[in-house]
Amino acid sequence: MQIIRIFLPKNLPVSAKISIFAADFELNLPIMEYISVIQFAEKYGISERTARNYCAEGKIDGAFLTGKTWNIPADAVLPKKGKKKLSPLLTRLREEKDSKLKGGIYHRTQIDLTYNSNHIEGSKLTKEQTRYIFETNTLGITTENTSVDDIMETVNHFRCIDYVIDHATDKITEAHIKALHAILKTNTSDSRKPWFAVGDYKRLANEVGEQETVAPKEVHRHMKALLSDYNALKQVTFDDILDFHVRFERIHPFQDGNGRVGRLLLFWQCLQNAQVPFIITDKLRLYYYRGIRNWGDTNGYLRDTCLTAQDHYKALLDYFKIRY
Numbered sequence: 031m032q033i034i035r036i037f038l039p040k041n042l043p044v045s046a047k048i049s050i051f052a053a054d055f056e057l058n059l060p061i062m063e064y065i066s067v068i069q070f071a072e073k074y075g076i077s078e079r080t081a082r083n084y085c086a087e088g089k090i091d092g093a094f095l096t097g098k099t100w101n102i103p104a105d106a107v108l109p110k111k112g113k114k115k116l117s118p119l120l121t122r123l124r125e126e127k128d129s130k131l132k133g134g135i136y137h138r139t140q141i142d143l144t145y146n147s148n149h150i151e152g153s154k155l156t157k158e159q160t161r162y163i164f165e166t167n168t169l170g171i172t173t174e175n176t177s178v179d180d181i182m183e184t185v186n187h188f189r190c191i192d193y194v195i196d197h198a199t200d201k202i203t204e205a206h207i208k209a210l211h212a213i214l215k216t217n218t219s220d221s222r223k224p225w226f227a228v229g230d231y232k233r234l235a236n237e238v239g240e241q242e243t244v245a246p247k248e249v250h251r252h253m254k255a256l257l258s259d260y261n262a263l264k265q266v267t268f269d270d271i272l273d274f275h276v277r278f279e280r281i282h283p284f285q286d287g288n289g290r291v292g293r294l295l296l297f298w299q300c301l302q303n304a305q306v307p308f309i310i311t312d313k314l315r316l317y318y319y320r321g322i323r324n325w326g327d328t329n330g331y332l333r334d335t336c337l338t339a340q341d342h343y344k345a346l347l348d349y350f351k352i353r354y
Contacts, residue, residue, distance in 0.1 A: 062092070063104040070102045075203035075257050084109055116199070118353045120301050123195050132165070135350045136195075139309075140164055143297065144187040146311045147290045150318075153180045160184055179218050183290075186214045190294050198301040201261055204253055210291050211284050220286060232285040239319065243282035252281045266303040271296060272332055276325040306347065306354050308339035 065073075070090075071081040085093040085100045089109035093102045116124075119135070126136035145160040154177060155163075162170040163184055169176070190213050197206060212229025220226045227233055231249040244252050260266075260274050275296050282288045293310060300307035310318045314335055321332025347354050 064101040065104050067100050067102065070106065072254070073203075073205070074108050075201055075205075075261055076108070077258070077262070117301065117304055119307070119347065120195070120198055122350075122352055123301075127192060127195055135346060135352060137164075138346060139307075140188055140191055142311075143191060143293075143309050144184055146309055147293050148180070148183060148187060149312045150310065150315050151289055153177075153183065155180045155184055164188055179220075182216075182218050183214060186216055186218075187290065189213050190290075191297075194294055194298045194301070198298060202257065202295065202298065202302075204250075204257065207253070207283075207291065207295065210294055211287055214287050214290060226285050231283050234285065236282055236285060238279065238282050238288070239323065241280075241323075243280060249281060249283045253283055256281065266299065266305075268305055268336075269329065269333065271299045271303065271305065272325070272329075272336060274299065276322050276332070279322055306340050306344055308336055308343050310336075310339055311342070314339055 067078050067081045067085070071078045074081075081102075082100060084090050085095075085102065090102055090106050092106060093100055095101070122134070123136050123139070125131075126134045131137070141157070141161050141164055144164070145155070145157045148155065148160075154175070159170060162168070163181070169181060190210050193210060193213060200206065208229050208231075215221055215226075215228045221228045225233055231253075232246050235243070235245060237243055256274065256277050260270070263270055275292055278292050278295065279288060284291065297307045297309075299305070317331070317335040321335050324331050344354065
């Protein structure tokens with residue numbers, strides 16, 4: 031029997047591929063893929079310094095140094111933190127979603143948020159049709175002009191709200207935002223267009239309200255900066271959430287669906303930061319657009335509009351006896 035002794039450097043994981051030739055024998059161990067600190071930070075929406083600290087503190091399994099460079103396993107996950115106590119609203123939303131309870135705050139939020147956000151973007155479905163789709167998973171009474179896209183985007187929007195509720199305590203990343211867009215646009219006519227990127231940033235220049243937006247090749251850089259600024263905040267205020275929304279809409283990262291994804295993020299950020307969420311209704315649409323347009327000069331326009339919408343949601347929380 032031939033004995034092969036393998037001497038490994040202390041900091042080299044055993045899972046790395048090693049090829050050893052000795053007396054006509056070759057030993058091949060499985061290869062492990064590694065990424066850099068920068069790639070890990072981008073993947074999880076954290077700063078490079080935080081990623082390095084996690085490595086140095088031994089919080090990322092399998093990370094090792096080569097000289098001064100950290101090598102991180104491609105499938106490594108963020109270190110777990112202590113769980114934050116959920117807000118009464120988020121707790122109730124998750125309970126009612128999981129139990130499929132009808133007639134509660136989850137049911138009402140799904141219908142109101144989906145109907146109003148889609149209607150702002152031109153959907154012709156009525157609120158009753160929206161309600162019927164949610165409650166029965168069928169359309170009910172339609173007209174010959176009912177758009178298939180309106181139906182699909184309504185169903186998809188329900189799933190987007192579920193995604194927000196499920197991930198409400200997660201730090202928002204580019205991957206999360208793209209996932210919302212992918213869910214919203216799945217099986218729509220846009221998804222069959224070769225130039226339309228479902229779940230990815232726009233490929234063609236677009237505008238909103240005759241205002242220029244960020245060029246496609248610059249979107250990733252602007253989104254990375256937006257999320258970096260937001261995630262660096264120690265305490266997120268109501269105005270911080272509105273500022274994020276305006277910057278997101280001015281970037282307009284997707285070919286279509288930016289308004290709905292942006293308003294879903296508003297709801298997410300409120301749940302995440304102990305702020306009462308709000309739903310921009312069709313009646314508030316023009317004030318909402320004016321507020322976005324004038325943010326930076328007259329912030330009160332958007333703030334007052336959103337506080338009005340927040341008062342409406344507070345009335346719902348009072349009715350369902352949910353503390354805030």
